Amino acid sequence: MKKKRFIFLPLLVFIGSFAFSSPLENSTWGFSMDLPEGYKFSGGDGKNTFSFSHPDGAAFEISINYNSPGQRTEGRAYASVEEMSRDVKAKLNSSGDIEFFDYRGKKAALIELDYLQQRVSRMAGWALCVELAQPNQRPAGQRTEGSASASKPLLLAMAYGQAGKEGLEALHFSALDSIVPEEGDRLAPGPITEFAYPRETRIKASVFALDCEAWIFEEDAEAAQALIDREFEVLRRYQNSPSWKEAWIRFYRAVYRDSFDRLTDIAFQVERKLNVPPKGNRDFANQALKWVQSFKYERDLFGSDFINLVSSAVEGRGDCDNRAMLWAVILKQACIPSAMMVSRNYSHAMGLADLPGTGARFEMEGQKLLVAETTADVSIGLINEAVSEIDEWLGIPFE
Numbered sequence: 001m002k003k004k005r006f007i008f009l010p011l012l013v014f015i016g017s018f019a020f021s022s023p024l025e026n027s028t029w030g031f032s033m034d035l036p037e038g039y040k041f042s043g044g045d046g047k048n049t050f051s052f053s054h055p056d057g058a059a060f061e062i063s064i065n066y067n068s069p070g071q072r073t074e075g076r077a078y079a080s081v082e083e084m085s086r087d088v089k090a091k092l093n094s095s096g097d098i099e100f101f102d103y104r105g106k107k108a109a110l111i112e113l114d115y116l117q118q119r120v121s122r123m124a125g126w127a128l129c130v131e132l133a134q135p136n137q138r139p140a141g142q143r144t145e146g147s148a149s150a151s152k153p154l155l156l157a158m159a160y161g162q163a164g165k166e167g168l169e170a171l172h173f174s175a176l177d178s179i180v181p182e183e184g185d186r187l188a189p190g191p192i193t194e195f196a197y198p199r200e201t202r203i204k205a206s207v208f209a210l211d212c213e214a215w216i217f218e219e220d221a222e223a224a225q226a227l228i229d230r231e232f233e234v235l236r237r238y239q240n241s242p243s244w245k246e247a248w249i250r251f252y253r254a255v256y257r258d259s260f261d262r263l264t265d266i267a268f269q270v271e272r273k274l275n276v277p278p279k280g281n282r283d284f285a286n287q288a289l290k291w292v293q294s295f296k297y298e299r300d301l302f303g304s305d306f307i308n309l310v311s312s313a314v315e316g317r318g319d320c321d322n323r324a325m326l327w328a329v330i331l332k333q334a335c336i337p338s339a340m341m342v343s344r345n346y347s348h349a350m351g352l353a354d355l356p357g358t359g360a361r362f363e364m365e366g367q368k369l370l371v372a373e374t375t376a377d378v379s380i381g382l383i384n385e386a387v388s389e390i391d392e393w394l395g396i397p398f399e
Contacts, residue, residue, distance in 0.1 A: 125160025197223030208316030224308035232304035364395035
């Protein structure tokens, strides 16, 4: 076998990654969402109501319900998630069930939609109702009329389409799961995943090859893999689409968001074991890189081909993209800015980090980030000459 040649390359430049789609932020109410590619704004006031449509026939609507004391608001004001969700079901005459749950300290409900639209077309889908932060709990600059004694604002999101139409269910759940009710939920599993796989039982798991244990939830690996498989199903829709790059970025962004909080103690234990005695950022990043490089190379060409990061960290297995993301999460939790880059033509991925020193770099969103090869035993900054053509790479910013 011919030995691969790894080289330090001149500064690698990628221009235009900032132009790809990013999550939609609502400064009025403090929530955000990261809809699958293709959804276009189709109506609403852009503040309290929003409507989106997808060319494949999926619809997505959001409305905010909030009345402060002494403030008149058109329409009905709901006192609770329970009241709002039951009224939605009644108004639509939907035959679906309602399930109530808690999402990260907020009351929430998942409503199954099954109803006749204009007494002609049968529609199906799901709706999510969840509490938002109180107006006085929002960051400075997001003032809302009313007092702290007002009931919490409620967000209602409806994802639906023609009943029986193939492929819409994954779009519906992906859109609803992308909702971030408030800032503290930005790097935590989404509400649909949390509903389906509630994190209830904390256990200790051995971290691969580091002679230490970390706290995780018993449900974390299964939940994380379920999200990956669903998002991969969504991603496959865009294989031949002009927006395939945007879809790839969103896929990795969704996995990163779901995984980040699940890996908190794993990342802490990795840093604790590898950063003794205390090292500079580059030295620690190199130690973490050597750890993921030691994993067993494993792929699933018949599935999503991405092993969830919890299983990867405790079992020491995975291929290039899940190792690159795991490395990036560990660095980010150690306060080192990080990202990853992927190549469809090379079928490869590498980590990126804001680190000092020499080596091949990749420019993304104005930052010149050092590259990290996670599947070969080489130091940070080295890249295989066979995969060094810059135009073949796509930067993946996670946040």
